[in-house]
Amino acid sequence: MPRAAKYDRKTALDKAVSLFWARGYHGTSLKQLELALDMRPGSLYAAFGSKQSLFLEALDVYASDLLKQLDEQLKAAQSPMNALQAFLRHMVIGDSPASEPPARACMIVKTLLEVTEEDEPLGTRVNELLTDIEEIFEDLLKRAQREGELRGDVDCERLARLLQVQIMGLRTFAQRHVDDQTLEPLLEDVNTLLDGYRVRH
Secondary structure: OOOOOOOOHHHHHHHHHHHHHHHOOOOOOHHHHHHHHOOOHHHHHHHHOOHHHHHHHHHHHHHHHHHHHHHHHHHHHOOHHHHHHHHHHHHHOOOOHHHOOOOOOOHHHHHHHHOOHHHHHHHHHHHHHHHHHHHHHHHHHHHHHHOOOEOOOOOHHHHHHHHHHHHHHHHHHHOOOOOHHHHHHHHHHHHHHHHOOEOOO
16 A cells, blocks of 8 residues: 655645745745745655646646636626626735735736746646636626626627736736725726626616
């Protein structure tokens, strides 16, 4: 019977996400990873293979957590458009002051801006994740159309892309350490934009 791992992989990955999200891929050293994950170099490599493979796995965990949050918003709102707007608020401002993330900017976008041609696997994965998220937005918008919430003449692919651009922009702006009072009116502007695509009853 194989011996159980001396670490909890999910806990280790959550710690890696926090560190990479705060410091970036290149800004995170192996020593910092060893300390954060409480793992020796040999154990770290045995578990994850390399810094790059660990980062890729951490990036997938981050993206998975985002989609879980969107799913939770959808269940709570019981409306695709309301869920998207609630998700937008969660992404930009968060749920409470106690839930302050490691960085205000999205980890995926931070990675997109950081990686170079030499980091091709990272750049490829980031673009795949952004495409996946955009397609999920598009599916939700099409559902909103079917349910009579979104106008039938709306190009859902284009609106999904616009929504992603707004989220990326607001979260990058938030990285300037502006307060929520500064972000609130900008968030209202985006919600007003989205409301303009709703069916008028």
